[in-house]
Amino acid sequence: MNPWYVFLFSATLVMLAVCLTLYENIKSRKFHGYPQASFIIPTFNDRDTVERAIKSIYDSYPRKKCSVIVVNDASTDDTGEILKNLKKKYPFILKNNASNQGKVQSINSALPLCKGEIVFMIDTDIIVNKEALKDIISRFQIDERLGAVSSKYKICNAGIFSGMQELEYNMNTFFTGALSSISSLFLWGGCMAMRREVLMKEGFLDRRWLCEDLEYALRLNSRGYRVEQSLVGVQTFTQSTVMGWFKQRWRWNSGFFQAVFQYPKTFFTHPVFLLFFFGFPLATLAGMQASSSSFSWVQSALLSLSWMILSLPYAFFHGYAHRDVLRQGLLVVPFVLIYLPIYGLFYIPSLFRGAYKYFTLQSDSRGW
Numbered sequence: 001m002n003p004w005y006v007f008l009f010s011a012t013l014v015m016l017a018v019c020l021t022l023y024e025n026i027k028s029r030k031f032h033g034y035p036q037a038s039f040i041i042p043t044f045n046d047r048d049t050v051e052r053a054i055k056s057i058y059d060s061y062p063r064k065k066c067s068v069i070v071v072n073d074a075s076t077d078d079t080g081e082i083l084k085n086l087k088k089k090y091p092f093i094l095k096n097n098a099s100n101q102g103k104v105q106s107i108n109s110a111l112p113l114c115k116g117e118i119v120f121m122i123d124t125d126i127i128v129n130k131e132a133l134k135d136i137i138s139r140f141q142i143d144e145r146l147g148a149v150s151s152k153y154k155i156c157n158a159g160i161f162s163g164m165q166e167l168e169y170n171m172n173t174f175f176t177g178a179l180s181s182i183s184s185l186f187l188w189g190g191c192m193a194m195r196r197e198v199l200m201k202e203g204f205l206d207r208r209w210l211c212e213d214l215e216y217a218l219r220l221n222s223r224g225y226r227v228e229q230s231l232v233g234v235q236t237f238t239q240s241t242v243m244g245w246f247k248q249r250w251r252w253n254s255g256f257f258q259a260v261f262q263y264p265k266t267f268f269t270h271p272v273f274l275l276f277f278f279g280f281p282l283a284t285l286a287g288m289q290a291s292s293s294s295f296s297w298v299q300s301a302l303l304s305l306s307w308m309i310l311s312l313p314y315a316f317f318h319g320y321a322h323r324d325v326l327r328q329g330l331l332v333v334p335f336v337l338i339y340l341p342i343y344g345l346f347y348i349p350s351l352f353r354g355a356y357k358y359f360t361l362q363s364d365s366r367g368w
Contacts, residue, residue: 013275020272021177025231029138034065037137038114038196039122042106044073046124047082049237054090056127057120068092069113071106074099102366104207111204114196123190127156127235135232136193147202147225148217150192152176154233157240163331164339165238165245176229179272183226189213191234198225210357210367211255218263250353251368253346257354 039057043050050070057068068090072080074097083094095110107121118140122128128151136149152173155166176184192213202223209215217227239245260267267273357367 016275017174017178020181021174021231024177024180029135029142031134031138032141034062035118035137035140036116037061037066037118037120037193038116039066039068039120040107040110040114041068041070041122041124042073042103042110043070043075043079043083043124044100044103044106045075045077045079047075047077047079049124050079050082051086053122053124053126053128054086054092056129057122058090060128060130060133063091067114067116069095069110071095071097071110073097073101073103073106102207102368104205104212104367108204108207111199117196118193119196119199120191120193121189123236125237126190128191129234132191132230132232132234135230139228139230140193140195143226145224145226146195146228147198147220148187148192148194149228149230150186150188150213151190151230151232151234153188153190153236153238155238156235157238159240160331160334161242161245162238162240164335167331167335168339168343169238173229173231175276177231178276179270180228182270182272183221184229185214185217185221185227185267185270185273186229187213187217187227188229190236208361208363208365208367209255210251210258210354212367214255214259215262218259218266222263222266249343249346250350253350254353254357255367257351258357259354261355261358 039061041050041053041057054068054070057066070083070092072083072094080096086092087094093113095113097106097109101109111119118137120133120136132151136151139149140146153169155162155169172186176186176188179185189212194216198220202219202225205212206215220227239248267277
């Protein structure tokens, strides 16, 4: 197989993703005012970020229209004391777990306290803003079949490693944005929102899964609801250490394959997903062939350069928004030559771990 043919096919897929995502982004969505909304913030040892997350909600949503529930999951640092002091400033409901239950169970325990039409689930490392929340709300207001929406991430960390993670997030944003033209198969769990009536009817989050947000997106798709990815970003802080990055991607990739075993029909009947699922592995094989001894170093270099060019839309997508196009463009080089190949090493072991996690599911187990 000529790697250049595969590259051209992959380039076509990238352009398709760009076009579908841009189409999704320019759709006209009229905002019809703020509905009653509930915000759940699970926290465990988040003394440095919890106040920032709470403040951003009250700064971004009318207080008379929202209720905020913070669940302290038996933190062992002084998060509990910080929350007690914050209650003097913000009118949120504080729920304290007697023992550590994990993020999913903490969220589920707060859901019966939610009275809003829309329920937001916000991580403590997320900083929301008015534009992101209004975009999510407007999506619910124009589509009664829409069951859940999540926001894309804008990385706050500085540095080369964080910049490459930003490029990865941008690739995923284009992918999930393209899927949203029909229905996204993914939710980004840092900032996601669901209709309360859907939660009451279809059940709460399932703590057995490595990626409970992904499982819920697929559950809704399999039951006739739509899921969307908002392209208006919320700020977050990504992994600052290689070990933290490894553990996070190990869970995400394994969780993806665990979900594939549970919802194969949902995945493999989605036409946009099929294009990307089979397209990018072919591109990887082309890269492997390019680096083989039968392929000249000149051709290998040219193909690597082509992959860098192919990654530029993701870099410019972030760079233009942050007036940092040159820096993001330069990051494409280590992203293609180092970051993506290392990331690709996760897939085979993640497949086996995901299969193991699926076939050993127990009703009372905790995924992570």
